[in-house]
Amino acid sequence: MEDLNTCIREKANPMQINECRKKVTANEESFTQLSGILALAGNEVRLKILYLLDQERELCPCDLSDILGMSIPAVSQHLRKMKDSNIIEFRKEGQTIFYSLKTENLKVLQPFFNIINRMNLTPNTA
Amino acid sequence: MEDLNTCIREKANPMQINECRKKVTANEESFTQLSGILALAGNEVRLKILYLLDQERELCPCDLSDILGMSIPAVSQHLRKMKDSNIIEFRKEGQTIFYSLKTENLKVLQPFFNIINRMNLTPNTA
DNA sequence: TTTCTATTTAAGTATTTGCTTAAATAATTA
DNA sequence: TAATTATTTAAGCAAATACTTAAATAGAAA
Numbered sequence: 101m102e103d104l105n106t107c108i109r110e111k112a113n114p115m116q117i118n119e120c121r122k123k124v125t126a127n128e129e130s131f132t133q134l135s136g137i138l139a140l141a142g143n144e145v146r147l148k149i150l151y152l153l154d155q156e157r158e159l160c161p162c163d164l165s166d167i168l169g170m171s172i173p174a175v176s177q178h179l180r181k182m183k184d185s186n187i188i189e190f191r192k193e194g195q196t197i198f199y200s201l202k203t204e205n206l207k208v209l210q211p212f213f214n215i216i217n218r219m220n221l222t223p224n225t226a
Numbered sequence: 227m228e229d230l231n232t233c234i235r236e237k238a239n240p241m242q243i244n245e246c247r248k249k250v251t252a253n254e255e256s257f258t259q260l261s262g263i264l265a266l267a268g269n270e271v272r273l274k275i276l277y278l279l280d281q282e283r284e285l286c287p288c289d290l291s292d293i294l295g296m297s298i299p300a301v302s303q304h305l306r307k308m309k310d311s312n313i314i315e316f317r318k319e320g321q322t323i324f325y326s327l328k329t330e331n332l333k334v335l336q337p338f339f340n341i342i343n344r345m346n347l348t349p350n351t352a
Numbered sequence: 353t354t355t356c357t358a359t360t361t362a363a364g365t366a367t368t369t370g371c372t373t374a375a376a377t378a379a380t381t382a
Numbered sequence: 383t384a385a386t387t388a389t390t391t392a393a394g395c396a397a398a399t400a401c402t403t404a405a406a407t408a409g410a411a412a
Binding site for chain 4: 287321322
């Protein structure tokens with residue numbers, strides 16, 4: 101009873117643990133970047149927004165609010181988060197702002213959209 | 227000044243909005259499921275754990291704690307979360323518990339691991 | 353200019369998250 | 383049996399989230 105909550109298994113493989121440590125540190129940046137994008141897409145509202153932007157090419161906060169049935173500020177704050185993380189961009193047309201996906205991140209996001217479309221292969225049961 | 231914070235654009239396309247609503251409701255379940263998995267992988271610690279489980283086939287909380295440099299209870303709670311969401315499973319060997327990825331979810335997770343591996347194509351600058 | 357429309361921003365709040373430490377389980381060994 | 387080891391669970395807490403409402407900004411139309 102000297103080092104409580106520390107668990108140093110006799111059967112542990114120090115070589116394996118060391119190799120794993122190396123892999124983690126070598127990819128540290130990738131883990132940070134990727135988990136950031138996944139965290140954004142890991143919110144149901146934002147995943148829907150991303151999916152809709154992919155489908156429609158571009159949409160404004162007003163329409164998104166209408167489609168998703170939630171307040172405009174709520175939508176706007178989600179859009180800002182994604183804009184700040186550089187996964188979406190916008191263009192102005194009068195007082196309307198159209199948001200769209202940044203093509204750079206499509207490689208990461210496209211598989212998700214494919215999954216969503218593939219998951220729902222029974223649109224009308226007829 | 228009658229319906230503040232509601233924005234009904236004249237230029238909005240009601241057809242488009244209606245189609246979008248349909249798409250969202252048709253895929254409601256997919257959005258919930260997928261965003262759940264993405265939220266799990268959207269945490270940097272958990273993404274590392276998933277990556278390591280993929281690389282090593284299976285690992286115990288003790289070794290993961292050692293590799294990641296964090297407390298065993300912290301690791302254990304992440305593992306529980308992923309076990310509860312059915313993306314990992316475990317087997318017992320004595321008092322050691324080995325966690326591994328559930329193969330069902332590999333289709334969703336594999337692209338992430340590929341991205342991590344591809345992101346780091348300059349391991350040693352020599 | 354004033355009013356209206358589209359959007360953002362700010363402030364407040366309830367909920368969730370991810371850790372900490374301490375205690376509880378459960379299998380193993382002495 | 384008691385002590386050790388591997389792990390989980392519980393309680394507590396600071397920080398992050400995601401909404402709300404109200405106010406601010408800015409372009410368009412009257």
